[in-house]
Amino acid sequence: MLWIRNGRIMDPETGLDQTGDVLLDGNQIVKIGKVEDAADDCQIIDASGQIVAPGLIDVHVHFRDPGFTYKEDLTTGAAAAAAGGFTTVVCMANTKPVVDSVEIYEEIAERCKKLPIRVLQAAAVSKGFQGKELVDMDALYKAGVKGFTDDGLPLMDENVVRKAMEKAKELDVPISLHEEDPAYIKQPGVNQGKVSKQLGYGGASYMAEAVMVKRDCQLALETGASVDIQHISSAQAVEYVKEAKEKGAHVTAEASPHHFTLTEEAVLKYGTLARMNPPLRTEEDRMRIIKGLQEGTIEVIATDHAPHSKEEKEKSLAEAPSGITGLETALGLGITELVGKGYLSMMELLEKMTVNPAKLYHLPQGRLQEGCPADLVIFDPEEEWIVKDYKSKASNSPFTGWKLRGKVKYTICDGKIADG
Template sequence: MILIKNGHMIDPLSKTDGQFDILIDGENVVKIDRNIEKTDGVKLIDASGCIVCPGLIDVHCHFRDPGFTSKEDIYTGAKSAARGGYTTVICMANTKPVVDNTETLKYIMDKAKTAVIEVLQVASITKGMEGTELTDMLKLKSDGVVGFSDDGKPIMNSKIAIEAMEIARELDMPLSFHEEDKSLITENGINAGEISALMNLKGSPHEAEDVLVARDAALAISTKAKINIQHISSCISVELVRWAKKMGANIAAEATPHHFSLTEKMILEKGSLAKVNPPLRTEKDRKAIIEALKDNTLQIIATDHAPHTKDEKSKNFTEAPSGMIGLETALPLSITNLVKPGYLNYMEVIEKLTVNPAKLYNLDRGYIKEGHRADITIFNPDEQYRVTDFDSKACNSPFIGMKLYGKIKNTIFNGKII
């Protein structure tokens, strides 16, 4: 048994916000009360000065397994997630081979059974992520996927996109879309603007994102499918999502910590460590994302954890791959750049890291309740630390060396301190 005492419990589902003790027996929370006496044989966690919240849930990460395990694998990705306070993650399908078949899915699900946290998987929307032929979505759902995404690649064929939405609606499954029209992009990973001009590059304009967000927002209105717009980076895309919600679309959208924390100027300081798709954009875009988090236009904070090797990221800027790791810094960045400046409160941030991601993927997760599985994160919101190292195999982060608030103290998954 584990007793968490003296912590400030925040649970967005029940709106609990106050000091409560939590008793865990086996896999479940068995008691929540103002003062629970410790008895013999019970392990005590003194959470004084800390916030106790549901285990965090990431709906967008890349564990590179199978096919690219020099970057990350299921075990190291799960360990990295646990260090960041995550107890459930959902991996994207752009592995090698692509997760568009039962065999690859079974390999991942079998390996995930021995990971330190819950690792769930989406399948690709199209076969081979080629954007031309739909996967057998019904079969893949029965095999255990929790949703569908061609993340990493846009679906350019509108007929394929609408057919996928119609099937997903019937299956009650979410579709997550990577929105970048590559025909409009000269060099990916850098915004078409002031910094790209300094580097004599044309870059990736916001229109590349906006046009596909507009299309999929319109299709979501007509199909009534549940869709998710991944890693929003453009202020215009934010407005398109806001409009679609007003029009009745069942649409969610993600903000990543790097998009609400950084701008394109970080490339001058960090080089390819700040290269990501879609790119870091302007201060106007960053502020629009924060405003959209405030008014719930953007309901989810997702990491887009994308590990690469040091050798890959050491290449020339245009040759280096896009992406950065994010699981271990997501909560501290949310505290440092959203809560401490007064944009959002802890309840609002935790909601976007727990129960809202769970709802998108139809998961019975993201809350603390008696009789429910004990997935719990404990963090000190006022403790600063410097980002120096990671449990991920990778270290491709522009946040190395920065001081952040919000030190993770304990991650509990399925009733065990991990």
């Protein structure tokens, strides 16, 4: 048993916000409130001055395993997640080989069982990430897959997307989409605007995202599928999602911490550490993302944790891969940039990092209620810390050296303290 005492207990689904105790027995929450006593061998955690919340859930990470384990692997990715307060993550399918068959999925899923947190593996939408032929979604679903995505690449064939959405609707699983039309990208990773001009770099127009989001919001409306717009980056795309939701489409949008914190100007300061797909855009785009989070147009915060080696990121802007490592800084950035600056309440931030992603993937986690899974995070919302010493294999982040507020103290998964 695990007895968490005197914490500020917060559950976004019920709105519970009170000081008290939480008692865990095995993998279940058995009591919330005042616990008078527990078994003699019960482990006690004093959470005075700290927040006790559902374990964080990230529906968009890259653990690079199999195929690119020099960047990250399941073990180091899980350690990074635990360090960041995450008890559940969903890995993307752009591994080598691509997760497009039951055999590949089951091999990864079996290894995930040994990890200290819950690592779920998404499957590809198209065979070999070619965007032409659908994977056997029925067989993969039967094997345990909870969602499908070709993240990293856009699905350009509208007929393929429609068929995938129809099948996803039938299976009642989300389909997650990377929205970048290559026709509007001269060079990827940097916004097409004043900074790209200054650097003499082609850049990627906001239109690359906007046209795809508009198409897929319409398809979501027509098919009734649960569609997840990944790492939304532009004001226009947020508007399209808002319109689709108002019409009744089951569209969820993710915002990544780097997109609500930084703008294209960061490329001038951080170079390739600020190169990502979709790119950091203008201050107007950043503020529309924050407004989207406030109004509920954007329901989920997801990191798009994208580890790369130091050697890769030291290449030129044109040659370096896109993406940053994000699991260990996500909560701190949310508290510092959104709660600390008055854009969201702590409860609203937690909602977008726990119960909303849980609902997207139909997971029982993400709730701090009696009878629910014993997945929790305990953090000090006021403690300041400097970003350094990553548990991830990678350290490709513009936030290294930043002072953030909100320090994770314990990550508890299935009633056990996960080693971050």
